[in-house]
Amino acid sequence: MLDLVRWLREKNSIVILDGGMGTMLEEAGWRPPLLPEEMNLVNPDAVRKIHEAYLEAGALLIETNTFGGSAVKLSHRGLAGETRKINRMAASLARKAAGGRALVAGSIGPSGRLVEPLGTLAFEEAVSSFLPQVQGLLDGGADFFLVETMIDLREAKAAVMAIKDAGKGLPFVVSFTFDRNGCTMTGTPPEVAMAWAAAVGASGVGVNCGTGPEDTVETVRRLRRAGELPVFAYPNGGLPSQGAWLAPDPFAEACAGLAEAGATVIGGCCGTTPRHIQALSRRLAGIRPVPGSPRPQTVLASRTRISLCGEGEPLLVVGERINPSRKGPLREAMIARNWAQVREEARLQAEAGADVIDINGGIPGQDRMELISAAVTAVEGAVNLPLSIDSEDPQILEKIARSVAGIPLLNSVTCEPEVLERGLSAALKTGSAVVVLTMDSKGIPDEANGRLALAERAAEAGEKIGLPRKMLFVDPLTLAAGAGDRNARLTLESLRGLSSIGTRSILGISNISFGLPKRSLINRTFLAMAMSCGLDAVIANPLDEALMSCAAAGNVLAGRDPGARRYIALYSGKESSETPSHPLHAEPSFDMDLTEAILRGEKEAAISAGRAFLGEGGHPMGLIQDRVLPALEEVGRLYECGDFFLPQLLASSEAAQAVCRLAEESLLAGGKTLETRGTVLLATVEGDLHDLGKNVVAMVLKSRGYKVVDAGKDVPAERILEAAVRERADLVGLSALMTTTVERMGEVISMGRARGMSCRFILGGAAVSADFAEKIGADGYARDAIEAARLVDRLLAQGNGGE
Structure with missing residues (x-):
């Protein structure tokens, strides 16, 4: 089996990846509605010749013509049942062309649909869509998989789970598109991408598409600083917004900055050809890659941020409050599937300083x-x-860890052989850390040495299957101090010993005070003692301010808060207090105004606030104009400055839409109708199956009071114009992602103008620019959903006599 990391290391130079496929296929005769992947069947010689051209240009890695080869993507042409065959043929073509001169990367691109909860594609449905693609690439002889152009960490994980489910152990690399404030559209920064790729067992992590080489340099630099995996970088041949692609030599010169920033593999994406790769090969010849450094800490991650543990990092606090094992309002809410209370519990713990949120069901x-x-x-x-x-x-x-976006903590498994094996294997497969309890079928050892022996056994079992020791959080178990004088001491002795084993240590701290008065006092005193023995992480109630203050002070005294910066940031200017600012068992409050509810994406709370507004005599139109729209303006501001990403934008828009529906119901009850702000028709042009961005624009426009008609994707010009007339559209929004389909936008506009249509036309999509929009006579261009909404506001206000 290929060891890709070693293969790249032994090259001792920048390895050249091939370039774009779509433009080359178009030159070879490909035309929509045929999918690029169908060329593997109908014109295999053309595909093979493209591979050969890249090989002659100096590429040592070539990609299969399967970017859109998942079952979901192929289903648009009724080819889902041919997924394995198409991918097998594509890999076979690349394999024969390579002839041992280069490695073949099995290309796996996005499905074109958002995975739940951002969209409607179930996670396991996504896995099932990628699985026959993976199997076909394996059948055809791919050397490794290149999961690429990913904007959603969860969809990337679905592709990786399909690779692992196939069970052949082939290496894989995952590459993301970073195009907003250094993050993916869904908010994942390079640091999370590197940490997750390493945790899930990737042989490399990358950045491709979205931007040109100069704008990719900082992303590569951040990836390189974040870990030691090889970094793949294959940007577009320039920025579409600049109106033209870079010529081969300028492209190669700009890519030299990628090598300096730390890229191991460099190639090209959209707008690049064999001539670009030939220039790249010449320019980078003899340049050695910048080595990465391993991150010694344990990394846990969400979609958007990381939490570090161990190696001098502050105590990791795992918030324990989402635990319905005892009777109470939280249990009742979870039984009723009332998730607002669960969300508020999570927020309270995050605001109180938790680093991780524990979820028990x-x-x-x-x-x-x-x-x-x-x-x-x-x-x-x-x-x-x-x-x-x-x-x-x-x-x-x-099962749950398969679909969690990021690096979760699995809590927990015992040292019973079968249970331990399953737990460690689950952590390895899903890219998770795992809590191991020092107990087996014989129970909890009575001595520290016995607990440490179990910890060492678990660590060795993890290493045997490839799970690093730092991904194990060993819990030496805390028994109630009131039930035995030796209980606390045994736990502390065990903690001291764990530091030599190389795992992380974790305790559920509240067990120590069971059955005793002033439990918070016992808990925080024991925490201080445990931290002095090297405790890395604690499962506790973050709303216990005294305990959190103890942890903050302990970090300073243990040298885990350099310069006491975190402590000073927390407590400078605050009066010290021994009484918690939160009651230890406080129930969350759900009273929030409409703006806060929309900003948080809390649909139920937004509806409640809207009903309260109407119940107090507020006018339905006032609810929209004076409350919803200003809140959405704030959402737009947060999105544009990089504080919000696609998940928050969608949640806020959904909450706002719910309030708009409430206002409409109120008007209908009074015998009136809600006047829309205008009708907007949206469509992805003929030959293009990408509609993710269009769908986001539709949701945002609906939340702002517009009637939105979605004509779909791959829509011929005639059908777009017929729909615009039928729906009396005030504005038509056209979308295209592929460079080969943008010209269809001009056809729609020229036909519409020739027919004397008065509606406005605006454009969006990765392959479109403001210059291109002006060139073909469009009324405007928007780079994202928020910009599109503001453009629609402005154009329709002008049409209605506004400024």
Whole structure:
């Protein structure tokens, strides 16, 4: 089996990847509605010749013509059943062309649909869509997989799970498109991408598409600083917004900056040809890649941020409050599937300083798998912290961890051989860390040495299958101090010994005070003692301010808060207090105004606030104009400055839409109708199957009071114009992602103008620019959904006599 990391290292120079496929296929005769992947069947010689041209240009890695080869993508042409065959043929063509001169990368691109909860594609449905693609690439002889152009960490994970489910152990690399404030559209920064790729077992991590080489340099630099995996960088041949692609030599010169920043593999994406790769090969000849450095800490991650543990990092606090094992409002809310309370619990813990949120679903008589899965979705939408999946069932741990976006903590498994094996294997497969309890079928050892022996056994078992010791969080177990004088001391002795084993240590701290008065006092005193023995992480109640203050002070005294910067930031200017600012068992408050509800994406709270507004005599149109639209303006500002990303934008838009529907119902009840702000028709032009951006624009426009008619994707010009007339559209929005389909936009506009249509035309999509929009006579261009909404506001206001 190929060891890709070693193969790249032994080259001791920048390895050249090939360039774009779509433009080359068009030159070879490909035309929509045929999919590029169908060329593998109808004109295999053309595909083979493209591979050969890149090989002659100096490429040592060539990609199969399967970017859109998933079952979901191929289903648009009724070819889902041919997925394996098409991919097998593509890999075979590349394999024969390579002839041992280069490695073949099996290209796996996005499905074109957003995975739940951002969209409607279920995670396991995404996995099932990628699986026959993976199998076909394996059949055809791919050397490794290149999962590329990913904007959603969860969809990237679905592709990786398909690769692992196929069971052949072939190496894989995952590459993302970073195009907003250094993050993917869904908010993943390079640091999370590197950490996740390493945790899930990738042989490399990359950046491709979205931008040109100069704008990719900083992303490569951040990837290189974040870890040691090889970095793949293959940008577009310039920026579409600049109106033209870079010529081969300028492209190669700009890519030299990628090598300097730390890229190991460099190639080209959209707008690049064999001539670009030939120039690149000449320019980078003899340049050695910048080596990466391993990150010694353990990394847990959400979609958007990382939490570090160990190696001098501050104590990692795992918030324990989402635990319905005891009767109370939280349990009742979870049984009723009322996720607002769960989300608020997560927010309270995040605001109080938790680094990770633990989610338990152990309610008797309830489906624990379904309960934890739904709670995970709720919490992921409320906070940006990594998650801890809390169950003693390894099957639940693996099933939930498959789809969590990021690097979760699996809490927990025992040292019983079968349970331990399943838990460690689940962590390895899903890219997770795991809590190991020092107990087996004989129970909890009575001496520290016995607990340490179990910890060492677990660490060795993990290493045997490839799970690093730092991904194990060993819990030496805390028994109630009131039940035995030796209990606390045994736990502390065990903690001291764990530092030499190389795992991380974790404790559920509240067990120590069970049955004693002033439990918070016992808990925080024991925490201080445990930190002095090297405790890395604690499962505790973050709303216990005294305990959190103890942890902050302990970090300073243990040298885990350099310069006491975190401590000073927390407490400078605050009066010290021994009384918690939060009651330790406080119930979350759900009273929030409409603006806050929309900003948080809390649909139920937004509806409640809207009803309160109307109940107090507010006018339905005032609800929209004076409350919803200003809130959406703030959402737009946060999106543009990089504080919000696609998940928050979609949640806020959905909450706003719910309030707009409420206002409409109120008007209808009074015998009136809601006047829309205008009718907008949206369509992806003929030959282009990409509609993700269009769908986001539709949601944002609907939330702002527009009637939106979605004509779909791959829509011929005639059908777009017929729909615009039929729907009396005030404005037509055209979308295209592929460079080969943007000219269809000009056809739509010229035909519309020739017919004397008065509606406005605007453009959007990665392959479109403001210069191009002006060139073909469009009324405007928008680079994202928020810009599109503001452009629509401005154009329709002008049409109605506004400024």
